[in-house]
Amino acid sequence: MPLGLPDVAYKETNLIAMTKEEILKLSKKVCRNTLMETLEIEFTEIGDDYLIAKMPVTSKVHQPDGVLHGGASVALAESVGSMASYVFLDTEKFYVRGIEISANHLKSISEGFVFAKASFIHKGRTTQLFEIRITDEDQNLISIVKLTTIALPKKK
Template identity: 50%
Template sequence: MTPEKKAEILHQLNTWGGETLGKTLNIVFTEVTDDTLTATMPVTPKVHQPYGILHGGASCVLAETLGSCLSVLHVDIEKFAPVGTNINSNHLRSKKEGIVTGTARFIRKGNTMHVSEIEIRDEKDALINHTTMTNNIIAR
C-alpha cells in the first residue's frame, strides 16, 4: 500500500460519520496496512470508571471500532455492510492515564463473516486488553 493510499484511508476513517462514540472518546486512526488497522485513545477521567481507571466499556468501544472499520476496509460498502454480532473482551491490566493503542487483525476473513483479534497496549507495550470480534457481512 502506498503512503498516499494509507493517508487517504486514515483521513476517511478519521472524518467518517459525524459525531460518533469513537469521536467522543477521541479515538484516532493512526496506521493501516493490508491486514491491520491501528488507532489510539487517550486515557483520561472521561473514560474512567469510578475507581479512577480505564473503563472496560471504553476498551470495548476502541476494540469494536477497530474491528468494524477493519471489516469496512475489506468489503464493497456500496453492496455490503459489516455488522458486529459478537465481541469477547478480556481486560488484563488497569490503566489510569496516558494513551492506549489498539491494533486489529483478521483471524478469518471470509465472504460472509470476519473474525478479528484486537490487542490494546499501553505506551510500554503492556497488553491492557485482548478482544475478539465477529462481523457478519450482509447485503445492503
C-alpha cells in the same frame, strides 16, 4: 452460501496505494458525530491485514476509581475491528455489523494512550473474525478482544 447471502467482495487492493492521510480522512469522515468521535479514537496505521487506532485515557473514560473503564476498551476494540471490515470490504455492495464480542481485561491504566490493533483471524464469505490487542504506550497488554463482524448486502 450461508444464510442465502452473496459472497463478500473483499477489495482487490492491498491498500498500499492508500496513504495514511487518506485513511485518517476516511476515518474522521465516518466517525463524525459518533461514539468514536466522543472517545477521541484516531486511526493511525493500516497494513495488509490489520488496522491500528489509539484512544486517550482521561477521566472521560475512567471507572469511578480512576482507571480505564472496560466498556471504553470494548468500544475501542469494536470500533477498530468494525472499521477494519469497512476498509477491507467492498462498501459499495456491503455494510458491516458487529455480531459478537468478548474481552479479557488484563491490566489497568489511568493515563496516557491505549492502542488497539485489529488483525484478521478469519476472512469468510459473510463473517470476519478479528483479534484486537489493546496495549499501552510501552506495549504492555491491557486487554485482548475477539470480535466477529458480518457483511450484509446493501439493498439496491
